[in-house]
Amino acid sequence: MKIVTWNINGIRTFRNGIKKALDSLDADIICVQETKVTRDLLDERTAIVDGYNSYFSYSRGRSGYSGVATYCKDQATPFAAEEGLTGLLTSHDGAVRCYGDHTEFSNEELQLLDNEGRAVITQHKINCEGEARFVTVINVYCPRADPEKPERKQFKLQFYKLLQCRAEAILKSGSHVIVLGDVNTSHKPIDHCDPNEIDDFEENPGRKWLNGFLHIDQDNHETNEEKVEEEHEAQVNHSGARKFVDMFRFFHPTRTNAFTCWSTMTGARQTNYGTRIDYIFADCQLAKEHFVGADIMPEVEGSDHCPVWGHLSCSLIPSLKPPAFCTQYLPEFTGKQQKLSRFLVKMDQKVPQSNIFESLPGSQEEEERRENLIPSGRGEKRPAESVLPKAKKTKTAKPQGNLLAFFKPKTVNVSSIESTDKECKNNLNQGEMNSTQNPSVNPRATDTAAPSCESKEDRKTVKVDSSTSQTLTHASDSKKGSVFWKSVLKGPPPAPSCKVHGEPCVLRTVKKEGPNVGKQFFVCARPQGHSSNPEARCNFFAWVEKGK
Structure with a gap:
């Protein structure tokens, strides 16, 4: 049995499809965190994957935030599954149950702790040396303690406490337990790239919780099994509870x-300047008797996290049918409830309108597409008048013109121009005849009237001169405008070179709230790393002066 956990930083980032990513991990149970998908955005391609059954938890308050999912191969189909840690989100059969003592939490706290889509629990049956046992997998995405939001620190600690309460309650019921996922706390200094830069590293509340949750400090692998066994026996004899082991450190x-x-903002993965915050924890008996290996996979890219795997010697016994919480039973994926996107599919314009509303098999896309192209299996067209009732008459709709037609220059009728020219010439000739025949006619009047009947060549010259004048005017205005905007929008200042590497720096902007928010500064362009690494970023820093 192989199990994998991976914070994927957005499930829709898999351009080649989720199935290819799942297959590449080659595991029976794959737990992913930070899916950033809510139920209304979950598509069938992601939810229903051939060869797997899936279980999703979503954020109720924010879209594109948090979320976890567990994918189980068909040969690892669980016997029970549910969403959340509190039991408040469970109203179906086939739940895991065993919620523990919640007297320390208010009802409002419990609801908020499960409201962000941070836990999915699946329960599996395993064959361990001929004996069938249950193992419960708790897939979690623990909150981050945002330093700018003090209330989130307390929220994170409450989530830890609730997680431990649920895990130990399931242990007491007789099932083995595996807790895995993004815990968002590095445990020991060895798990952090630069612990000396953090004040009171050991006093961090999250690390203190891990110290209590993980029952021993593994200093030497050869004595680990003895320590695990001693601790296990002591706890079973006195409290009945068995605590957990960090399988990678085991x-x-x-x-x-x-x-x-690793931080993607600073390119820290290039210098391996990161933290270990993704774990697989197992109860000490399972760790001692059945785990045969565990490791990280830093070579796997696609996220700011890498996967972590664990391998057990026991085999899985699949359930004949997925539990009710399985994604494949959601109405939108069983044909009982159509998603809005289904109604926005572009229809064939040639299909008669009356045929579009015939019933379609919602859960079979190929059959639906075939029905849309050839409704009810008939290829003939119905007469147009059969679409509407005979008693009603409809007005013939006038074809609507293209919007671009309103912006095209009006076409000039050449024949009308030629007729106007002939009329002008006739008038001019008539005027000359009149002035010759009748000396009383004032020649100046004829001269002033003549320019109104200039030839086409003359008119073209006048128009060209006018157009040229306008073009020159526009060019002058454009040049003035360009000069004005350049004086207002000066663009980024030239980048200085850092003192250590002599390379151009990069421009950054302060986003953290405070007196310097919005200010710009230059830093070394190399990826962040330890101060002892010559290939890492140097400590060059320079504010951008105002007006430059």
Whole structure:
């Protein structure tokens, strides 16, 4: 049995499809965090994957935020599954149950803790040396303690407490438990790229919680099994509760620079300047008796996190039918409820209007497409008058013109121009005859009237001169406008070179709220790294002076 956890930083970022990503991990149970998808945005291609059954939890308050999902291969189909840690989101059969003591939480706190889509629980049956047992997998995306929002620190600690309460309650029921996912806290200094830069590293509340949740400090792998066994026996004899083991440190207690998360803003993955905040925790008996390996996969890209895997010696016993919480039972994927996107599919214009409203098999896309092209299996067209009732008459709609037609220059009728020219010439000739025949006619009147009947060539010259004048005017105005905007929008200042590498710096803007928010500064363009790494970013820093 192989299990994988991975914070994917958006499930819709898999351009080649989720199935290819799942297959590449080659695991029976794949738990992903930070899906950033809500139910209304979940498409069938992501939810229903051939060879897998899936279980999703979504954020109720914000779109594109949080969210976790568990994909199980068909041979690892769980016997029970549910969303959340509190039980408040569970109203169906086939739930895991065992919620523990919630007396320390108010009803409002419990609802808020499950409202962000941070947990999916699946329960599986495994064959361990001929004995069938249950193992419960708790897939979690723990909150981040935003330093600018003090209330989130308390929210994170409450989530940890609720997670431990639920995990230990399931353990007491007799099932093995695996807790895995993005815990958002690096445990020991060895799990952090630069712990010395953090004040009171060991005093962090999240690390203190991990110290209590993980029952031993694994310093030496050879003595791990003895410590696990002793601790397990002591806890079972006294409290009945069995705590948890960090499986990566169980197998790699002294490995350094083993990180699972890196900042994308600073390019820190290039220098491996990160933290280990993604874990697989297992109860100590399962860790001691059945885990045969665990490791991280930093070579797998596609997210700011990398996957973590664990391997157990026992085999899975699949359920014959997925539990009720399975995504494939959602109405929008069973044909019982059509999604809005279904009604926005572009229809064939040649299909008679009356045929569009015939019933379609909603859950079979190929059959639906075939029905849309050839309604009810008939290829003939109905007469147009059969679409509407005979008693009603409709006005013939006038064809609507193209909007672009209103912006085209009006076409001039050449024949009308020629007739106007002939009329002008006739009038001019008639005027000359009149002045010759009748000496009383004033020649000046004829001269002043003559320019109104100039030839086509003359008119073209006048128009060209006018157009040229306007063009010159517009060019002059455009040039003035360009000069004005250049004086207002000066663009970014030239980048200085950093002192250590002599390379052009990059421009950054302060986004953190405070007196410097919005101000710009230059820093070294290299990726962030430890101060001892010559290939990493140097400490060059320079504010952008106002007016430059």
